[in-house]
Amino acid sequence: MGSGHYFLVIFYFASLCSASLANNAKINFREKEKKVLDQILGAGKYDARIRPSGINGTDGPAIVRINLFVRSIMTISDIKMEYSVQLTFREQWTDERLKFDDIQGRLKYLTLTEANRVWMPDLFFSNEKEGHFHNIIMPNVYIRIFPNGSVLYSIRISLTLACPMNLKLYPLDRQICSLRMASYGWTTNDLVFLWKEGDPVQVVKNLHLPRFTLEKFLTDYCNSKTNTGEYSCLKVDLLFKREFSYYLIQIYIPCCMLVIVSWVSFWLDQGAVPARVSLGVTTLLTMATQTSGINASLPPVSYTKAIDVWTGVCLTFVFGALLEFALVNYASRSDMHKENMKKKRRDLEQASLDAASDLLDTDSNATFAMKPLVRHPGDPLALEKRLQCEVHMQAPKRPNCCKTWLSKFPTRSKRIDVISRITFPLVFALFNLVYWSTYLFREEEDE
Numbered sequence: 001m002g003s004g005h006y007f008l009v010i011f012y013f014a015s016l017c018s019a020s021l022a023n024n025a026k027i028n029f030r031e032k033e034k035k036v037l038d039q040i041l042g043a044g045k046y047d048a049r050i051r052p053s054g055i056n057g058t059d060g061p062a063i064v065r066i067n068l069f070v071r072s073i074m075t076i077s078d079i080k081m082e083y084s085v086q087l088t089f090r091e092q093w094t095d096e097r098l099k100f101d102d103i104q105g106r107l108k109y110l111t112l113t114e115a116n117r118v119w120m121p122d123l124f125f126s127n128e129k130e131g132h133f134h135n136i137i138m139p140n141v142y143i144r145i146f147p148n149g150s151v152l153y154s155i156r157i158s159l160t161l162a163c164p165m166n167l168k169l170y171p172l173d174r175q176i177c178s179l180r181m182a183s184y185g186w187t188t189n190d191l192v193f194l195w196k197e198g199d200p201v202q203v204v205k206n207l208h209l210p211r212f213t214l215e216k217f218l219t220d221y222c223n224s225k226t227n228t229g230e231y232s233c234l235k236v237d238l239l240f241k242r243e244f245s246y247y248l249i250q251i252y253i254p255c256c257m258l259v260i261v262s263w264v265s266f267w268l269d270q271g272a273v274p275a276r277v278s279l280g281v282t283t284l285l286t287m288a289t290q291t292s293g294i295n296a297s298l299p300p301v302s303y304t305k306a307i308d309v310w311t312g313v314c315l316t317f318v319f320g321a322l323l324e325f326a327l328v329n330y331a332s333r334s335d336m337h338k339e340n341m342k343k344k345r346r347d348l349e350q351a352s353l354d355a356a357s358d359l360l361d362t363d364s365n366a367t368f369a370m371k372p373l374v375r376h377p378g379d380p381l382a383l384e385k386r387l388q389c390e391v392h393m394q395a396p397k398r399p400n401c402c403k404t405w406l407s408k409f410p411t412r413s414k415r416i417d418v419i420s421r422i423t424f425p426l427v428f429a430l431f432n433l434v435y436w437s438t439y440l441f442r443e444e445e446d447e
Contacts, residue, residue, distance in 0.1 A: 033107065037110055041117055048118055049119070050119065062191050063094075064123075064193050066234055067092075068090070068179075070204060071204055076163070076175075080299075082162055087156075088154060090153065093151055094151070095118065095149050100147055112142070113141065123193070124183075127161050129162055163178070168305060172439050174215070174241050175212075176239055179235065179236040180235045211243050217239065218236070219237075220237065221234060255314040258283050259317045266421045266424070270328050270329070273329065287318045290311070320424070332411070
């Protein structure tokens with residue numbers, strides 16, 4: 001029993017020693033990666049100038065699958081008709097020449113940071129204006145080679161892309177901005193781009209844009225034919241809806257306030273010429289400044305925008321209020337002239353009556369002439385009697401409310417002011433009804 005016990009103890013310690021030696025002799029898989037890379041990418045073994053074969057090693061076109069991750073959308077410029085986006089761009093294809101032994105699943109993939117070591121698709125962004133890579137702290141790019149020969153290329157890039165816009169409904173519009181990717185040199189006989197199955201485009205959560213909302217995005221194909229052949233092309237359509245609340249606060253409400261302020265002159269006395277002129281000119285200049293500021297942030301397009309209709313009508317109302325005062329001032333001077341003429345006529349009539357009475361007083365022997373039995377047609381007394389008879393013979397007319405109400409204001413200048421107090425707000429309210437119903441209905445149709 002004693003010798004058996006010692007034998008078990010010795011066997012136990014021998015097992016521990018062999019386990020520690022095995023741990024110390026573990027394989028360094030990073031060194032294995034280097035050997036595999038040298039084996040598949042060594043000199044004379046791989047030529048990056050030759051494209052991979054087609055599906056299942058055939059001579060068909062190489063299939064490259066694309067997917068994108070939109071990290072942020074920085075700016076959408078109306079005046080330049082462009083937008084800036086930062087995204088992670090990924091390509092995946094299979095190259096049979098890059099197969100390797102994964103050492104029983106211990107080598108999941110090989111990682112490269114030099115894109116020129118393997119064949120790369122010649123993809124470019126066809127509507128790109130500017131673009132750059134990110135190199136802080138290290139270049140944001142990697143290539144993964146999987147044991148079955150599949151290659152994954154990923155890079156983070158920032159792009160400024162052209163976005164042609166239709167601004168007829170501005171600022172009640174929606175815009176579609178595209179991201180187009182195409183092959184530059186390889187035709188569809190050699191290279192075909194496809195969207196990755198499943199979810200080819202992802203967008204970061206809580207994407208915040210200052211004046212737009214990303215409603216949805218659609219993926220599609222846009223192959224193009226030229227004199228040199230047909231080239232594979234992919235596109236993403238981003239649908240942006242403009243946030244109207246900003247324009248309501250910054251444009252529409254201030255313009256309404258300016259129009260309403262211009263109506264204050266209708267309630268001022270017609271003799272307050274400096275006040276009414278200052279109010280009209282000030283509102284007109286402010287409205288013109290507002291309009292020029294709006295147009296400065298938009299491109300000079302040849303068609304009429306919704307904001308042009310609004311500012312143009314508001315400017316017309318303000319200008320109309322200023323012209324109304326000019327009309328009131330002219331009517332006031334005309335009324336004053338008529339009043340002076342009536343006053344002079346009354347003075348002349350009074351003077352003639354006074355002269356006649358003086359003549360009667362001095363001639364005590366004067367006899368009154370008998371009234372003639374027949375009066376001449378031009379006789380004013382005969383005309384007066386005839387009018388009275390006609391009045392009694394005519395049927396009584398119904399009173400006209402408008403004429404009765406306007407009769408309370410004896411002068412034409414006052415009547416113009418009173419009519420303007422009602423007409424201007426009613427016409428402006430009718431314009432608002434037509435404007436909003438028209439453009440909101442067109443917006444729903446476009447949607």
